[in-house]
Amino acid sequence: MxxxxxxxxxxxxxxxxxxxxxxxxxxxxxxxxxxxxxxxxxxxxxxxxxxxxxxxxxxxxxxxxxxxxxxxxxxxxxxxxxxxxxxxxxxxxxxxxxxxxxxxxxxxxxxxxxxxxxxxxxxxxxxxxxxxxxxxxxxxxxxxxxxxxxxxxxxxxxxxTSGETLAKHGYRKIPGKAPMLEALAASTIMASKWDGNAPFVNPMCGSGTLAIEAALIATNRKPGLLRMNYSFMHFIGYDETIFFQERRLLKDQINKKAAPQIIASDISEEAINVSKMNARTAGVEQLISFEVCDFAETHVPKEEGGVILFNPEYGERLGTHSKLEITYKRMGDFMKQECKGYRGYIFTGNPDLAKKIGLRASRRIEFYNGKLDCRLLEYELYEGTREKTKVLYE
The missing domain is CATH 3.30.2130.30 (VC0802-like)
Known part of the structure; x- marks a missing residue:
């Protein structure tokens, strides 16, 4: 046997x-x-x-x-x-x-x-x-x-043993346009070194994947809570008591303490509606504050150690778009003015547009989005004078 x-x-x-x-x-x-x-x-x-x-x-x-x-x-x-x-x-x-x-x-x-x-x-x-x-x-x-x-x-x-890919976490019944794969979203949050206690702000949230993954990570909710079928169940010798035991552990491990402030905003009301539905499926709708607004109007809690993460459009690699150039410059201005004491992140596959942000990245973390070579750019957004001197030398 x-x-x-x-x-x-x-x-x-x-x-x-x-x-x-x-x-x-x-x-x-x-x-x-x-x-x-x-x-x-x-x-x-x-x-x-x-x-x-x-x-x-x-x-x-x-x-x-x-x-x-x-x-x-x-x-x-x-x-x-x-x-x-x-x-x-x-x-x-x-x-x-x-x-x-x-x-x-x-x-x-x-x-x-x-x-x-x-x-x-x-x-x-x-x-x-x-x-x-x-x-x-x-x-x-x-x-x-x-x-x-x-x-x-x-x-x-x-x-x-998996069958359907584990990279999709099962809550995205309605994807937005060009959504970020859940495994990639979780990895970018891990790369940001966010502690799960300070605020997490996600402007231009699209279908809400980043904010939802942040809420799942902060409360220690694992993907297995959202899935009841795996390939291992269909082989001879499978003992379902082991599966249900593991699943019970997942439920017991959920962190019940007050979740941090997680804010997701988008200018599109439709995107916010989709985000809310996805968050409801994931069981974290109550943990996220959703806002319909231009990203520059997003509420940023005045608290040290927070993370703000943008995943903006980045167009095609060749030829930058003047509209996107303005958006990237505005993102840099917004982080500089409204997000002091935070770490800022912009995920982009367009190095030319990244230059328009107008801040110096402290780290450039390599990722792929599909086949596209991307970077998660990190910005230390200091309080007061330190950031002024940084910008002078750009």
Whole structure:
């Protein structure tokens, strides 16, 4: 019997590029040892039961992959032969449903879909031979998911314990235009070193992702509270008592103390309505003050140590837009005049527009938004004279 639920093995937790430092921080805080870290994830040695805790808790991860077998395969035939040797009948119900995902770079494969079909055939043929019936398979990632990694002649097959990506946190029923992925939003807040006690101000909030993630972090509400289906539930050997035990822990760990002031503003009433609905789904609507106003009218509590974070439009990389240039200059002026004693952050993918802010960044933290190379620019907004001398030397 393949005892994957209790047997520690190699586990890869993937994340979007440049989120690895934040993922490492989260994994360590949960008490796990990291075997190695790399730009798009970390490797651990744990069982599938351990991945249940990871799936429910991690804000910055994408998938959690449990390794079943590493092998050499030069072509699709060798791939099929190797996969046929795995006791799939002890992992996947013969009347169940599974799907295959892959990351393939092999000269004999022109489309990853072909590799996926080979994996599917090996699994189905093996189960049919052993059980006389075959499971269904298809593109939906909402049941058992198997993942193939195949580069040159090196292949590895995994159980994807997550299924649907963990990078989406399940509360965004209505995305705004160009929304920030939840895992990225959580990472930018972690990068800001916000302590979860001082105010958090998010002008131009769009669909509210940053403010909602801030409220979830401040109250220690984990993504697993919003999700009831993971791939690990659809493999043979899953014990639901472990899942419900972990979920109860999440509920017990919610921080009930008074939340900090979290303020989200947008000039669009529609954006604020969408933000409120998303916040309601996330269970944090009462923790956020929503304002319909120009960003320069946003209420900024007079309190030291607060964070103000903008994620403005940044247009296309080429050719700056005069309207956006004015907006960026106004953001710099607003932070300088109204946000003294705060740390200011602007997330942008446009270095030309960033120059219009008119303040000197104390840090430039690298991120990607999709494929776009971005920076989270940090500004120390001092009280009184210190900031005046800074601006003189720009």
């Amino acid at each position: 393949m005892e994957v639920f209790n047997t520690p093995n190699k586990v890869i937790i993937t994340c979007n590029k440049r989120l690895s430092p934040y993922l490492q921080q989260e994994v360590k805080e949960l008490g796990f040892d990291i075997v190695r870290a790399f730009p798009t994830g970390v490797e651990l040695k744990v069982s599938i039961n351990d991945t249940i805790k990871l799936n429910l808790n991690l804000r910055t991860a994408s998938q959690i992959l449990y390794s079943l077998k590493e092998f050499t395969a030069n072509n699709p035939t060798e791939l099929y032969e190797q996969l046929s040797q795995i006791a799939w009948e002890e992992l996947i119900q013969f009347d169940g449903y599974f799907s295959v995902s892959s990351n393939v770079d092999n000269e004999t494969i022109s489309t990853p879909l072909f590799a996926n079909v080979k994996v599917k055939d090996a699994i189905v043929d093996r189960i049919k031979e052993k059980k006389g019936m075959r499971p269904n398979s298809g593109p939906d990632n909402n049941k058992a998911v198997v993942h193939l990694y195949w580069k040159d002649d090196r292949a590895e097959i995994f159980i994807d």
